[in-house]
Amino acid sequence: MEISVSKSIVDGSTVLKSGSGTFCFRRLTPGALLVTITGNDQGQFGTAALDEIRLEILRHGKLELLVDAEHAELVTVEVSQEWTRFFAITREQLKRVSVLTGSKLINLTVAIAQHLSQTGNLIQIYSDRSLFELALAKASTAQVIKNARS
Template identity: 50%
Template structure:
């Protein structure tokens, strides 16, 4: 059985039979994969599924693979990576692989040769140079200003609705992958509430997703989001877009007390990447600080007038009611005799 866990910094770890892969997102579009032990093929396609999910989110990606602690790779493993590189050459910006033994270097060189990817893949044995490249791909995020007077928000009443079903947050790309600012927390829970809404929650923060009608979604966020949710909230929105096409999003962040810089970065990248599949976004803020954070994200996403920032709850609710109203068919003209 493959063991998949979320580490304290938000990375994803896969392990089985003395081999482990750790996936850490350096920033949207750049991922570090650390491999250790003997890979005899017991993990199957699970490691490549994690990468495929990241590529689907932020193509093309930069891939950094630290294989200095890998001691063996079976032929089937080498073949799978060769096929992966060949099939994704247009969605990989660059690949840099650090090796620690002559055997692993030979395996990687063979995969590079037969993938026919030219100079896309760079193989090296200099750990310091590799680490410098990784550091340059993950610039330290600017810290949010301190908030000494910001009160802690109470959880909204709807977060306490009785659950109809519960399931763990699992699946390729479902867990956070190294969002900056993430800290250890209780496990993330995914629940389907009595009214059909979906809620993601841990002990400090909750996201509640309500479909008002196909193609219109209300997202209510409450609490302290330190980045532990990673791509989970965005994956819920992606599923809605996949079902019903271009979506209108209403996002209520009045009850958010803190959002880590990496959270803002992830939403900014999401809006920029999905401008063609999101018809409009309306975000209700409750503090000047959040209004500034959202405004900066809007500007950085370069989505023009797609995003509207609102600080008036009544105006937000009125717009929400208009969008939630079922579409009526156009009146038919008088029938001819």
């Protein structure tokens, strides 16, 4: 399956689309990345989605990752295993991972990845959008304050 990649000049976002799945990556501030996932990820993205996150880590050293998976519908076991490996390998470069889920299946998938990656409290799972929005605002504000002090 082919992956279509588009970049927005307006907000600097990168969008990956393939089949019925979409990943949108938007840098909130240097060191804070919002990833919005919709539809299905059955492996059609290969490593492209995680590569986008790795690039942000390379650019900024430590990264606060916020994942809006409220409209994600399906993720295969293989894809879940890749994310689990990613979290385990990059845990030292991740400040915090906040994940908004919209279904019990996605919530369970993220909870299993959280447990198997042995990342402790690094990954926070939200089922309430308002609480996720608070984490999003905090990540954006904290990074702006940090940058102003530097």
